[in-house]
Amino acid sequence: MKKTIESLFKLPSMSNSYFAAGGKGMSREITRIDILETPYPEVEKFLEPNEFIFTSFWNSKNDKEARIKLVESMILNKCAGIGIMPGTNLNGLIDDEILRLGNEHSFPVIYIDSSVRWSDIIKEFYDISNIDNKFSTSEFSKLLFYIEKFNNYKDIKILTDELALLLQMPTIIMIKNNFYFSEFRSSEYVTEKVISKINIVRSSGNYPYNTGIVIYYDKFQYILAFYGTNSVFATIIDKDQVDGLKENMYYGIAPFIVAQIDKLQEESQRKYPAKHIDNNDRYYFFFIRKESIHKVVSPLKNKYAIYRINEDKNYVVCLINSESLNRGNIYSEYSRIIDATKPECFVFSDLAFNLNSIGTFTDTINLLINDLFFLKGIFTFSEISIIYMLTTTPYTYRSSICKHYSQLLSDERDPLFLETLRLFIVLKSINNVSELLDVHTNTVKYRILKAINPDMFYTTNITTDIWNLDLLIPLEMLNIED
Numbered sequence: 001m002k003k004t005i006e007s008l009f010k011l012p013s014m015s016n017s018y019f020a021a022g023g024k025g026m027s028r029e030i031t032r033i034d035i036l037e038t039p040y041p042e043v044e045k046f047l048e049p050n051e052f053i054f055t056s057f058w059n060s061k062n063d064k065e066a067r068i069k070l071v072e073s074m075i076l077n078k079c080a081g082i083g084i085m086p087g088t089n090l091n092g093l094i095d096d097e098i099l100r101l102g103n104e105h106s107f108p109v110i111y112i113d114s115s116v117r118w119s120d121i122i123k124e125f126y127d128i129s130n131i132d133n134k135f136s137t138s139e140f141s142k143l144l145f146y147i148e149k150f151n152n153y154k155d156i157k158i159l160t161d162e163l164a165l166l167l168q169m170p171t172i173i174m175i176k177n178n179f180y181f182s183e184f185r186s187s188e189y190v191t192e193k194v195i196s197k198i199n200i201v202r203s204s205g206n207y208p209y210n211t212g213i214v215i216y217y218d219k220f221q222y223i224l225a226f227y228g229t230n231s232v233f234a235t236i237i238d239k240d241q242v243d244g245l246k247e248n249m250y251y252g253i254a255p256f257i258v259a260q261i262d263k264l265q266e267e268s269q270r271k272y273p274a275k276h277i278d279n280n281d282r283y284y285f286f287f288i289r290k291e292s293i294h295k296v297v298s299p300l301k302n303k304y305a306i307y308r309i310n311e312d313k314n315y316v317v318c319l320i321n322s323e324s325l326n327r328g329n330i331y332s333e334y335s336r337i338i339d340a341t342k343p344e345c346f347v348f349s350d351l352a353f354n355l356n357s358i359g360t361f362t363d364t365i366n367l368l369i370n371d372l373f374f375l376k377g378i379f380t381f382s383e384i385s386i387i388y389m390l391t392t393t394p395y396t397y398r399s400s401i402c403k404h405y406s407q408l409l410s411d412e413r414d415p416l417f418l419e420t421l422r423l424f425i426v427l428k429s430i431n432n433v434s435e436l437l438d439v440h441t442n443t444v445k446y447r448i449l450k451a452i453n454p455d456m457f458y459t460t461n462i463t464t465d466i467w468n469l470d471l472l473i474p475l476e477m478l479n480i481e482d
Contacts, residue, residue, distance in 0.1 A: 021102030
């Protein structure tokens with residue numbers, strides 16, 4: 001079965017991607033995919049028909065003409081399409097000229113989310129290519145559906161049962177030390193014996209990764225197992241009833257399944273509750289981003305619960321039990337943390353939440369953080385979504401809004417004064433800002449008055465007279481533009 005642009009959207013790593021232009025080219029065939037490293041025009045001689053290229057345009061982020069010329073050349077060379085990750089180097093925007101070329105020539109231009117790793121896309125694409133050769137069209141469609149469902153709901157038991165029905169073979173999935181057995185033909189073997197056999201090989205460490213291992217079970221059956229970094233995907237084969245086609249299908253999908261399970265395990269390792277976290281309690285949470293984040297974690301874990309850590313993206317999320325610290329003291333505590341860790345970016349909650357809500361909030365941060373690496377300073381969690389939405393607003397519209405509202409601000413634009421004003425607008429309290437920034441309340445008032453345009457405000461009481469929402473927009477906008 002030939003691979004098309006549509007095939008890309010069936011890859012787990014592409015779940016947050018979409019057509020930015022050229023949607024009519026969805027059926028274009030892909031014979032190879034590649035990552036753009038060589039800039040235009042040098043890359044032109046390497047372009048091939050039906051090649052799909054992924055790029056963040058890091059090598060031409062300051063050369064718009066080169067980006068446009070590359071796409072024009074790809075169209076002339078009958079390439080399949082281009083996947084662009086604009087969040088890193090292009091302020092989240094794909095050039096209008098490229099979008100226009102895509103639509104004019106039915107040339108697919110796909111927006112790639114910044115959280116995607118190129119290596120994941122390439123591996124998944126070629127893994128699925130190998131699987132595809134061993135499946136009928138309907139079987140292959142079912143497999144992709146099962147994988148998509150698994151990536152959405154993370155239910156290993158359901159995946160185990162669905163793969164068993166697809167293969168018509170009993171299946172076993174192990175992640176870390178947990179085993180999941182399919183219901184299909186489960187009465188034909190003893191689960192404890194299977195676990196023991198798989199663990200004997202695993203404990204020896206004497207096996208190649210992502211390669212099938214045949215393990216003797218009894219004189220009638222053997223176990224066929226694929227070992228990943230932290231996972232195993234296995235089945236049980238009857239020696240006298242070997243179905244070569246089904247066994248071949250198992251060999252085709254096993255490396256891909258193991259990779260997906262390992263990926264889930266890697267994600268879960270970045271989010272772990274400390275022993276003293278109670279599901280019934282409520283917690284304040286704070287986020288720190290800083291280079292070499294592991295150096296920050298060591299002193300933090302002695303006092304705070306580490307909820308999530310991501311060393312790839314250099315951030316950690318910690319919890320403070322509301323029982324141990326009331327809301328009146330939380331800003332002073334945040335101030336001490338900021339002073340001790342010197343973070344590049346510090347995001348905090350001004351209310352205490354249960355763990356389910358915190359899980360949702362931190363998932364949001366993890367999703368958005370790749371597009372907000374430029375953020376530096378102190379922010380409340382509620383601001384993050386606003387800033388992200390502003391980054392995705394078209395530049396001309398964003399510029400118009402900023403120009404309109406910036407008249408409310410002083411011409412000095414001192415970053416310290418602006419940050420103090422922004423935090424006051426969000427927290428709505430001089431005292432809270434004073435504690436958070438560890439400065440006197442009179443200093444906070446002075447900074448606020450210096451930050452606003454005196455011609456636009458005649459105020460004797462800054463806590464009630466400032467137009468909060470009108471001011472917040474340009475202040476958040478300045479975080480993006482700077």
